[in-house]
Amino acid sequence: MPFAVYALGLAVFAQGTSEFMLSGLVSDIAADLHVSIPSAALLTSGFAVGMVVGAPLMALFSRNWPRRRALLFFLCVFSAVHVVGALTSSYGVLLATRVVGALANAGFWAVALVTAVALVAPEARARATSVVVGGVTLACVAGVPAGAALGGHWGWRAAFWAVALVSVPAVLVIARTIPGTRSPSAPAPARDELRALTRPQLLLTLLTSALVQGATFCAFSYVEPLATRITGLGAAWVPVLLALFGLGSFVGVTVTGRFVDTRPVTLTAAGLVLLAAGWTGFALTAANPLATVVLVFVQGLLAFGTGTALISWVFRLAADAPTLSGSFATSAFNVGGALGPWFGGIAIGAGFGFRSPLWVSASLMVLALGAAAASWRSQRTADRPQDGVATV
Known part of the structure; x- marks a missing residue:
């Protein structure tokens, strides 16, 4: 695996830390800036909206740039x-x-995914994707708790300084390792790429990815009240559960990256089925401390492993949209990340309790299974006239 791919993962680690760290800093920010806690929480929503909208816009903005220039531009803006x-x-x-x-994070993500895939042989593309996505999982394991600890000792501003500083070595390594020349062939016209991205099987795969992430973040966002009010664990267990979720996520993307290129459909289908079963089982056993501890790890593993497989599947389906496919995969990921907590909040607000986000997650996975089945059926239909055999 080229060292440059790991540099991209380091940059994504810094950006993932920034995306999620405010969950532990909201109260301090609200008190320091003299705003309400809901207003401070809008900082997270603003970031999520920027990610969803920014990925395709920034990919279009930078599609004619050399990839090194685009990556450095987005990362320097993010740090600044x-x-x-x-x-x-x-x-x-x-x-x-x-x-x-x-917006800068979304642009970096879109270019980084395409760059990582371009730096390796076709049979190693999923592994390269897993290294980039692994930066987010490491942020959950180490970055977010570290940001919360910094905020607790030196104030929330220290966490912002830390994210800026962590970005510096990534800038230096990317400047030295990513080729600065343009792609040997000019990119296809943006209109042609956008047309390629509207194929039914690709749109259904993106929908599947959004539903999987929606299920993941619906449950993940309410781990604290679930653990303390339903499971009966003390508040001291919350950081442990978050770390277990992040550790499971890291294991999931690492394992998936090594094997999904050889059996993409089998592993993705298995991941979707197991996720649906896992969220259902979690909802039924949420009052059991041992089950909660185990399932937090397992569901993190399955969620990010399956998510990585789906991103890899998007690249397979969008081979003729090389500069924009990463941005659509990024947007789908973040649509789920934005809507999942909202759906969970609606269930709680309706009076169904803190166990209800788990049932919402299970329901979203049933929809994801349906979307995936429709996508694969559409793919087989599209392939049949060409060679008479369904290819996957």
């Missing part, structure tokens, strides 16, 4: 807005930095 965020005393400025940072 965190410096501004650490210095500002204005809530409006901080909110603006979150949106701009999300």
Whole structure:
């Protein structure tokens, strides 16, 4: 695996830390900037919206640039807005930095995924994808708890400074390891790429990815009240559960990256079925501490392993949209990340209790299974006239 791919993973680690770290800093930010806690929580929503909208827009904006220039531009903007965020005393400025940072993050993600795939042989593409996505899982394991610890000791601004500083070595390594020349062939016209991305089987795969992530973040966002009010674990167990989820996620992307290129359909289908069963089982056994501890790890493993497989599947289906496929995969991931917690909140607000997000996650996985089945059926139909054999 080229060292440059790991540099991309390091940058994604810094960006993933920024995306999720505010969950432990909201109260401090609200008190320091004299806003309500819901207003401070909008900083996370602003980031999520910027990621969803920004991925395709930034990919279109930079599609004719050499990939090294695009990666460095987005990463430097991302680092700079965190410096501004650490210095500002204005809530409006901080909110603006979150949106701009999300746009830069989305642009980096879109280019990084395409770059990682381009740097390796076809049989290693899923593994390269897993290294990049693994940066997010490492952020869950180490970055987010570290950001919370920094915020607790030195204030929330220290976490922003830390994210900016972690980005610096990634900038240096990317500048030295990513080729600075343009692609040997000019990119296809944007209109042709966009047309390729509207094929039914690809849209259904993107929908599947969004539903999987929606299920994941619906449950993940309410781990704390679930553990303390339903399972009966003390507050001290919450960081442990979050770390277990992140560790499971890291194992999932690592294992998937090594094997999914050889059996993409089998592993993806198995992951979807097991996720649906896992969220259902979690909902039924949430009051059991041992079951909760085990399933937090297992579901993290399955969710990010299956998510990585689906991103790899998007690249297979969108081979003729090389500069925009990564952006659509990124947007689908973040659509789920934005909508999942909202759906869970609706269930809780309706009076169904803190176990209800798990049932919502199970329901979303049933929909994901249906979308995946429709996608594979559409793929077989599209392939049959060409050679008479369904290829996968």
